[in-house]
Amino acid sequence: MAEKSDPNYRIIAENRRARYDYAIESDLECGIMLMGSEVKSLRSGQAQIAESYAAVEDGELWLVNSYIAPYKQAKTFGHDERRRRKLLASKRELARLWAATAKDGMTLVPLVMYFNHRGLVKLKIGIAKGKKLADKRATAAKRDWDKQKRRLLKEMG
Numbered sequence: 001m002a003e004k005s006d007p008n009y010r011i012i013a014e015n016r017r018a019r020y021d022y023a024i025e026s027d028l029e030c031g032i033m034l035m036g037s038e039v040k041s042l043r044s045g046q047a048q049i050a051e052s053y054a055a056v057e058d059g060e061l062w063l064v065n066s067y068i069a070p071y072k073q074a075k076t077f078g079h080d081e082r083r084r085r086k087l088l089a090s091k092r093e094l095a096r097l098w099a100a101t102a103k104d105g106m107t108l109v110p111l112v113m114y115f116n117h118r119g120l121v122k123l124k125i126g127i128a129k130g131k132k133l134a135d136k137r138a139t140a141a142k143r144d145w146d147k148q149k150r151r152l153l154k155e156m157g
Contacts, residue, residue, distance in 0.1 A: 006117045013047040013113045020136060022109055022128035028097070031088035032063065032113075032123050037074035042121060044071075047113060054087060054108035054125050056098045061087040063110065063123065087123060100127050 018024070034042070041047070046069035055062050063085045070078050089097070100106040112124045131139070 008115055008117050008119045011112060011114045012042050012045060012121070013049045015049050015052075015109065015111055017050060018109045018111055018126060018128070020139065021131060022107065022126065023131055023135070024109075024111070024126040024128045025100075025106065027111060027124050027126045028089065028093060029122055029124050030061065030093070032121055033086040033088065034068075034121060035077075035079045037071040037077060037079050038068045039121065040074065041069050041071040041079075042113075042115075049110045049113055049123075052110050054097075054110060056094060056101060056108075059094065061089050061094055061097065061108075063087050066110065066113075087125070097125075097127065105129070 048067040049063075052066035053064055055064055065082055066085065067081055068079070070081060097108060101108060106127050106129055109126045109128045110123055111126045114122055114124075116122045
């Protein structure tokens with residue numbers, strides 16, 4: 001019997017450019033503190049994390065410059081579209097993230113925002129190092145070669 005796909009799991013926003021601009025060392029799933037109008041807006045799929053980043057400040061993890069569209073029906077209890085949102089992670093994870101950013105010069109890049117199987121909003125953050133222009137060219141060349149290989153294999157066999 002085939003497994004049923006989870007009806008609650010759904011990707012809200014994805015930062016597809018992050019894997020091109022950064023070399024992702026590892027990733028971390030964390031929760032996010034949201035207002036009610038933000039969750040309603042996310043359920044309709046109106047969010048963008050392409051220009052955002054995460055930062056560890058005063059022992060707390062924050063998502064900065066992410067966009068969640070205003071919810072039209074929430075007139076008086078609406079939210080600011082680009083406000084800083086607190087991310088939920090354990091103290092051990094926070095210490096590891098702070099060490100990676102402060103000592104190793106890494107960047108915290110949001111990769112995917114999604115609803116998990118319980119219907120809660122989660123954010124996957126990548127601990128990344130920025131790529132140089134030559135690295136980006138090498139990544140593009142490898143991707144093109146992989147496409148060409150698949151095409152050739154499809155034609156041959």
